[in-house]
């Protein structure tokens with residue numbers, strides 16, 4: 169058994185906070201019910217809680233990198249109020265048809281590409297093969313599929329539409345659950361089952 173750590177990778181918009189299109193200001197941020205408790209449960213279980221989020225609003229000129237950082241700080245404050253903490257957060261500002269050429273060329277970080285997971289693997293010493301991805305959109309599940317980890321679909325945000333299109337898009341969904349709280353319960357239950365099997 170290795171010492172590398174298990175992570176639960178979390179999409180942000182529609183998974184942790186309410187889907188409201190491009191979130192460019194802290195005021196646009198509202199936690200989904202139960203999100204703080206769910207992340208706190210990951211903290212308590214010793215699993216890393218790591219955000220992986222496409223934020224193409226930067227490339228599209230809708231917000232600056234400073235705006236993105238301010239929104240992230242606000243997210244951390246909202247979670248802290250619920251006793252929850254993120255162990256890492258990766259944002260991909262890039263988009264091929266963006267208006268700012270600094271952010272149009274390298275798409276390795278943009279989900280479903282796996283760049284953010286590989287960064288977390290190196291920087292946080294994550295065991296990707298034993299980690300899990302949670303999100304509401306097709307690219308979240310496709311990312312999980314590409315990385316060979318279970319992809320848990322939450323039915324908040326765009327989750328219901330994603331579920332309807334899953335077969336057409338060829339998505340392999342490990343579990344479709346109402347929200348992040350149920351996703352974390354599924355993950356923790358699965359971990360207990362694995363321990364019981366002596367794995």
Ligand SMILES: [Mg+2]
Pocket residue numbers: 179180181182183303304305325
């Ligand atoms: Mg999302």
